[in-house]
Amino acid sequence: MKEISKLLDYRPEIRVLDATLRDGGLVNNFFFTDEFVRDLYRANIKAGVDYMEFGYKASTEMFKESEFGKWKFCKDEDIRAIVGDNDSDLKISVMADVGRCDYKNDIVNRSDSPIDMIRIATYIHQIPAAVDMIEDANRKGYETTCNIMAISTSGEQDWRAALEIIARSSVDAIYIVDSYGSLYPEQIARICNLYMEIGAKYGKEIGIHAHNNQQLAFANTIEAVGDGVNYLDATYGCLGRGAGNCAMELLLGFLKNPKYNLYPALQFIEKHITKLKADGLLWGYDVPYMLTGILNQHPRTAISYMGENRTDYTEFFHILTGRD
Amino acid sequence: MKEISKLLDYRPEIRVLDATLRDGGLVNNFFFTDEFVRDLYRANIKAGVDYMEFGYKASTEMFKESEFGKWKFCKDEDIRAIVGDNDSDLKISVMADVGRCDYKNDIVNRSDSPIDMIRIATYIHQIPAAVDMIEDANRKGYETTCNIMAISTSGEQDWRAALEIIARSSVDAIYIVDSYGSLYPEQIARICNLYMEIGAKYGKEIGIHAHNNQQLAFANTIEAVGDGVNYLDATYGCLGRGAGNCAMELLLGFLKNPKYNLYPALQFIEKHITKLKADGLLWGYDVPYMLTGILNQHPRTAISYMGENRTDYTEFFHILTGRD
Numbered sequence: 001m002k003e004i005s006k007l008l009d010y011r012p013e014i015r016v017l018d019a020t021l022r023d024g025g026l027v028n029n030f031f032f033t034d035e036f037v038r039d040l041y042r043a044n045i046k047a048g049v050d051y052m053e054f055g056y057k058a059s060t061e062m063f064k065e066s067e068f069g070k071w072k073f074c075k076d077e078d079i080r081a082i083v084g085d086n087d088s089d090l091k092i093s094v095m096a097d098v099g100r101c102d103y104k105n106d107i108v109n110r111s112d113s114p115i116d117m118i119r120i121a122t123y124i125h126q127i128p129a130a131v132d133m134i135e136d137a138n139r140k141g142y143e144t145t146c147n148i149m150a151i152s153t154s155g156e157q158d159w160r161a162a163l164e165i166i167a168r169s170s171v172d173a174i175y176i177v178d179s180y181g182s183l184y185p186e187q188i189a190r191i192c193n194l195y196m197e198i199g200a201k202y203g204k205e206i207g208i209h210a211h212n213n214q215q216l217a218f219a220n221t222i223e224a225v226g227d228g229v230n231y232l233d234a235t236y237g238c239l240g241r242g243a244g245n246c247a248m249e250l251l252l253g254f255l256k257n258p259k260y261n262l263y264p265a266l267q268f269i270e271k272h273i274t275k276l277k278a279d280g281l282l283w284g285y286d287v288p289y290m291l292t293g294i295l296n297q298h299p300r301t302a303i304s305y306m307g308e309n310r311t312d313y314t315e316f317f318h319i320l321t322g323r324d
Numbered sequence: 325m326k327e328i329s330k331l332l333d334y335r336p337e338i339r340v341l342d343a344t345l346r347d348g349g350l351v352n353n354f355f356f357t358d359e360f361v362r363d364l365y366r367a368n369i370k371a372g373v374d375y376m377e378f379g380y381k382a383s384t385e386m387f388k389e390s391e392f393g394k395w396k397f398c399k400d401e402d403i404r405a406i407v408g409d410n411d412s413d414l415k416i417s418v419m420a421d422v423g424r425c426d427y428k429n430d431i432v433n434r435s436d437s438p439i440d441m442i443r444i445a446t447y448i449h450q451i452p453a454a455v456d457m458i459e460d461a462n463r464k465g466y467e468t469t470c471n472i473m474a475i476s477t478s479g480e481q482d483w484r485a486a487l488e489i490i491a492r493s494s495v496d497a498i499y500i501v502d503s504y505g506s507l508y509p510e511q512i513a514r515i516c517n518l519y520m521e522i523g524a525k526y527g528k529e530i531g532i533h534a535h536n537n538q539q540l541a542f543a544n545t546i547e548a549v550g551d552g553v554n555y556l557d558a559t560y561g562c563l564g565r566g567a568g569n570c571a572m573e574l575l576l577g578f579l580k581n582p583k584y585n586l587y588p589a590l591q592f593i594e595k596h597i598t599k600l601k602a603d604g605l606l607w608g609y610d611v612p613y614m615l616t617g618i619l620n621q622h623p624r625t626a627i628s629y630m631g632e633n634r635t636d637y638t639e640f641f642h643i644l645t646g647r648d
Contacts, residue, residue, distance in 0.1 A: 002510050025578070184578070185509065186326050186550055187541060189558055193325070212539070212575055219509060219543030249611065250538055253618040262618075266637040269611060274635045285609075287573065287593060294577040294586075311598045313590040314523070 002226045010256040013230045016244065017051040018044050019209070021071050022095050023233075023240030025055050027283045028276075030069030036272050037071075037082050039234070045088045046264035047252060051117060051167040053093045054079055058104040077116045086114055094116035094261050095147075096133060098126040103133050109140035119175075124154050124162050131169045135148060138170040143238055145207060147175040152182045156194065163198040173205035173231045174198075178220060181213025181243055181293040185223040192227035209229025210246045210260060212238055212285050213293025217246040222254055237273035242299035243289035282306050287313045326550045334580040337554045341375040342368050342572060343533070345619045346419050347484045347557075347564030349379050351607045352600075354393030360596050361395075361406050364560070369412045370588035371576060372442055375441060377417045378403055383426040383596075415440035418459060419471075420531040423448040427457050434465030441467040448478050451486050462494040467557065469531060471499035475515070476506045483512045483518060491526035491604050498528055499553045500545060505537025505567055509547040516551035531555025536562055536609050537617025541570040560589060561597035566623035567613035606630050611637045619644055638640050 021032060044052045055071030063072060071077045074094045086092060092115050096103055107118065118137040122130035130146055137144045146166045152160060155191075165182050166174055176191055183191070188208075193207045208224040208231070210217035216266060221232055234251045238244030249269060252262045288302035291313070297320060344364060345356060362377075368376045379395030387396060391548055394402045398418045410416060414616035416439050420427055431442065442461040446454035454470055461468045470490045475483060492499055507515070512532075519530045530556070532548040534541035545556055558575045560570030571594060576586045615637070621644060629640050 001513055004514070020573055184546060185544075186331055190328070197521065202378055214541050214577070215536075215542050215571065218408045218539050222508060222510075232473045247539065249614060253538070253614065265637065266611065266641055270635055278384075287590065289572060292572075292576065311594055314587065317587065317590055 001251055007226075009254065011149055011230065012099045012257065013205075014225070014255065014257065015050040015205075015231050016048075016251065016260065017053060017093065017231060017233050018049050018235065019053045019233045019245060020235040020239050020248070022053040022055045023067065023226060023235055023245055024283075025071050026241040027239065028069070028281055030071040032057055032069060032071060037158075039268060041077075041082055041090070041270060043264045043268035045090045047261050048259040049090060049248075051091045051093045053095060053119065055094060057094045057096045057101050057103070057118070059100055059106070061102060062100055062242045074115075076108065076113045078113065083114055084201070091116035091143075093119055095119045095121050096123040096137075098129045098133065101133070103136055105305070106143075107137060109141060115142065117145065118277060119147055120171075121147045121177075123147055123149055124151070124158055126194050127162050127165050131165065134166075134169045134171045143259070144171050145173040145175055146171045147177050147207075148179045150178050150179040150298075151177060152192070159191070159194060160198070160201075163195065167198050167202035167204050173207050175207040175209050175231065175233075176210045176224065176229070176253075180296055180298060181217065181289065182296040183209030183216070183220060185216065185219050189227055190222045192224050192229055196228050205230050206264070207233065209233040211240070211299075212243040212245060213289045213295075213299065218250045218254075221246040221251060221290075237269050238284055239273060239276070239278075242281060242283065242303050243285045243293070244283045288316050291317060291320055328604075331550075331610050332580065333570050335428075335554065336581065337529075338549070338579065338581065339374040339555050340372075340572075340579070340584065341377060341417065341531075341555060341557050341573065342373045342559065343557045343569060344559040344572070346377040346379050347559055347569055349395050349433045350565040350609075351394070351563065352605055353391070354379055354395040356393060356395060357610065363592060363596060365414070367408055367588045367592035369414045371585050372415060372581075372583040373572075375415045375417045376410075377419060377443065378510070379418060381418045381420045381425050381427070381430055383424055383430070385426060386424055398439075399501070400432065400437050400439070407438055409440055415467075417441035417443055419443045419445055420454045420461075422446040422457065425457070427460055431461060431464060431466075439466065441469065443469045443471055444495075445471045445473055445501075447473055448475070448482055448486050451489050454595040455489065458493045458495045468495050469497040469499055470495045470500050471531075471533060473501045474502050474503040474622075475501060480518065481598040483515070484522070487519065491522050491528050496529060497531050498508070498523060499531040499533050499555065499557075500548065500553070501533045503533055504620055504622060505535030505541065505613065506620040508538075508542060509540065509543050510542045511552055512547045513593050514555055516548050520552050525546065531557065533557040535564070535569040535617075535623075536569060537613040537623065541568070542574045544577075545575060561593050561601075562608055563597060563600070564607060566607045566627050567617070568607045612640050615641060615644055
């Protein structure tokens, strides 16, 4: 059981990362208004959030710029238009997917960029390519994290092997990513143990990025906090793909470090998140996402089903599990 | 850390109680259609649920029958109209509040009633009255539980004293009740330890009834399962006061005993819960409930605020915390 003295105190090493634009961008193809992004930036500063992720650094060869909002690509000039010289304690991050980012050309030296951290997202079968991206970003002066996605589809032997390769790189933090929202806190505790063990061996921080398919994104995040995980992803109003993520407002309400403030989060949600909901943007816990979570499947079938405004959940259950 | 062998196996002692009518009745003043109640009864049987709580046994002296649906009062003949002789493994429970139930007159002998279990709900300052109700119900042949409400407003010394009194009664199970949805899994673990210690001493089962103000109702329930708690409350679609309860569908998806089935729950939700939502009944996680949860307050202010369709969360924060 966790020590009560630790529950009432705080670890100054904890870092909160706002992934609203990046994971939320998967819901609206990154079409956020500049006002939304500017207010989010200000809210994060006032709330004491440590990192704000603006979106992806996606290859313009692979993705048409006309089909997405600008935060799919996160050009330095677009970030600068929001943050200027970013005269604040808030650091800027972007995500770069293995195989979907022209990192050698599109990521310039940190000294010439408003970006502070590159987060490399990888599946477990792409680790060497991820390491190449980590080393490229590290050479250019960036902080880096490596986010191994969809770990619920592989097992402990694979995780260990992958972690050993990644941890030997120059990466600063390695993320536990529950892409399908299928993991229970009891499993998160075991996974944290493994990541923390290898992180300690190589001097790496550990992070967590959770999804809310089973209403466990916040619970899994604070389970990880109790297990020693320091990098925590959250999004305002849970905004994120499918069932969404750990709610920033819940996390700020939980953390004890006085640098974190809930009130600016309420201001932002009141002005912007309620509007997205009212405008019909679809995200957040619902039965179809629960089913893909329980069945450890990618949420894409549930997202497509929800987009049709259907509520014939038993039929969706058959779609997911087959009738043969 | 919990044993992995226990996580993949199950305890046959676990009992699932459907509190949809009772806690959901607090949302719609118990005005459920007979079709809703009949389908719920059938869904519970098919899903393998162990107990179905029909509502409250409220005093008709204190509450006008014209102002509530019949499940506020749970007359035996109304239950019989749904369940007949209840030729099933599903047991029937009702809740009796200390100070709001004319139990000596309104609760007849179990042999003359369709009810199997009386759940006595009490605040911590009413324990002797609760014990009187427990003994009355026990003498009449019922299973009994004692649900100590709003424990987050008192401390461990009080809990211990209350538990020692209750555990010496003839009660069968004692419930941990997080009425305000303010408790984190780490606190639930500690509370379970205390309840389990005293439960073991007197041979009593322990139960949990959670609220979802911080999206933790399911997480807290499965935390308690891992800690040895056997009586688990849930409601379909989280239907319950304010932020609602632990979702039955999540719980059935989690439990490993093959007697539990998710599919009938999906059928019921598809037919009935989606309709209540579409008709505008208000329940389930939202920012105002989160705030009363974080602040460890009764949800009534949030319920009233939500009823006005307001989203000025910062103003609500001031209402809760004061401006002086």
